[in-house]
Amino acid sequence: MKIALLDSGIGLLAAAAALHRLRPDADLVLSSDPDGMPWGPRTAEDVTEHALACARAAVETRPDALIVACNTASVHALAALRAELEPAVPVIGTVPAIKPAAAGGGSVAIWATPATTGSAYQRRLIEEFGHGAAVTEVACPGLADAVQYADDAAIDAAIAVAAARTPNDVRAVVLGCTHYELVTERIRTAVQRAGGPAVTLLGSAEAVAAQALRRLGALPEPAAEPSGSLTVLLSGRRSELPASALAYPEGAALGAVRIRLSPSA
Template identity: 75%
Template sequence: MPRSVPHEAGPARPIDYGDRVKIALIDSGIGLLPAAAAVRRLRPTADLVLSSDPDGMPWGPRTAEDLSARALAAAEAAAAHAPDALIVACNTASVHALTAVRARLEPQVPVIGTVPAIKPAAAGGGPVAIWATPATTGSDYQRDLIGRFATGVDVTEVACPGLADAVQHADEDAIDRAVADAAARTPRDVRAVVLGCTHYELVGERIRQAVAARGTGRGPLVLHASAGAVAAQLLRRTGITAEPEPGAPGSLTVLLSGREAALPEAALTYAEGRLLAAVSPVR
């Protein structure tokens, strides 16, 4: 089975990745599902490696050094499966560990981070709310993105304690409470909500409904997620092409704190998890 060569920096002709492509994704938990599903839709024959860290989650409350160590361990477990590229499918890990992961794996394995969709949200003129974990809310990283891409736009940062953990465990009551709490702290006149945690994308419609229900009716509320943009950046960064006519679906390898396993049962409560399970043989 042909493997690729590393993608060099700078302009280059498209790489011939052969008949198979393998993409790895890391996250503390099932927050990697939206990006994995987006990659599956663009490149259905790609083999996927999903490396999460249930033994160490949540990552948010950890120190930056500890979080980086956990993210590196997840990345190294995935790298052992010889992927063509790796996605850090976690906002908090991208804030604190992306540089370390790139230093460890590149240039042999291109590493793509996850950036909150503040720029496209601000392009609509605002007001904008950014829902994120307490660890990301107010961080220098997020404030820098706001300063660079949302100058002159009314932006409210909304911390969402407990929401990622509730989504991880598919705890319906806890999800409802966390979403309602964050919605109550979101200004009524917002026109766009940035989902600044990949876990939140799994319950995006519930978030939209909760915020819209309190809105002022100034127009439809727009959610801005990262999964689609991350998958598109993967193609741009590596030269991998999309597949308009998919062939046989690629395989799915699941690593839970380095151990090969099946998709967690909680993952199957979400559409993205069911999509991956339905079209990908787990090996």
Template identity: 75%
Template sequence: MKIALMDSGNGLLAAAAAVHRLRPDADLVLSSDPDGMPWGPRTTEGIIERALACARAAAAHQPQALIVACNTASVHALEAIRAELEPGLPVIGTVPAIKPAASGGGPIAVWATPATTGSPYQRGLIRDFASGVEVTEVPCPGLADAVQRADADAVEIAVKAAAAATPRGVRAVVLGCTHYELVAERIRAALQDPAAPPLELYGSADAVAAQALRRVGVPPVPDAEPSGSLTVLFSGREGELDAPSLTYPEGRSLLPVGASRP
């Protein structure tokens, strides 16, 4: 079994690690786009162009499913990717976990990139899945870029700024960018009130990993032999996990996958 994941950068690591936890025997293909990132400031047409190129590079390795592990690409390019690759290749998009977060009541906050915050897409999710729940949209300028570079100081600055814009007393925070899941505990530490119940953080990695297995038609086997291979693509060029990716536990968890590659 082979599962491919794509993103502009290393935001795909959280979902890749989730797939690896569920199926340590799965071959993984990680397709990112350092030549074209960041995708967020691009026009919709530009995002579609770069995302399609990233998806095609992954599809060339003949996976059984492709996870679009990027909120920006899922908003703007998912339809185009599916139109080109399905039904032959199941394509799983990433949706901010507003529905499960809101199911427990409010107040909640949605941390997202400035381009996504306040967008019709995100407002639509809030309208459809969080009606009657107090929701605050929090833009996080610079956070995804800082995570991509594994710049700890820049991450701290961006997290503190977003935390200051988050109302006190929120019960849960939706991580509306896949990069944010790599620094989830830093976000929790910045927001947690010692006198309050534990803050709940809602990412998408586990859900998209489980959905990918469902689309392939295989069950989770977390105790399977870790025998999968790892292919890493940078704008279509094969390489190895880079140093910033390996600063995160999610990236390091994939090293046994690569070690088993023939």
């Protein structure tokens, strides 16, 4: 079984690591776009063009499914990706976990990139799934870029700004950008108020990984032999994992997987 993931950068690590935990025998293909990132400031047409380029590079490795491990690409390019690739290659998008976050009511914050915050797409999700909760959209300028380059000072600064915009009584924070899942605990520390309710953080990696297996009719087998390989595509070029990826536990775990560098491997 081979599953490909695409993103502008290393935000795909969280879903890839989740897949590796569920199926250590699966081959993974990580297709990102360092030459064209960030995607957030691009037009919808540009995002679609870059996402299709990443997908086409990944499809050359003949995956059984493709995960769009990027909220921006899921917003703008999912329909185009499915139109081009399905039914031959199932395409699984990433949706912010607004529904489970809002299910408990109370105060909920959605942390997302400035481009996604306030978008018609996110507002529709809030209208459809946010019933019973007081939902606050929190833009996080610079956070995805800081995570991409593992810039600790910039990460802390961006988290501090977003935390200051987050209601003091927040009960749950939805991580609306896959990059943010790599710094979950740092976000939790910033939003947890002294004497306040315990804050739950909800990402999408685990749900997306499980959905990919369901689409393939495969069951989780975390005890399977860790025989899977890793193919890394940087703007279509076969490579090693970027150094910044190894700064995170998810990247370090994937760094131990055998990397395929030969196109014929």
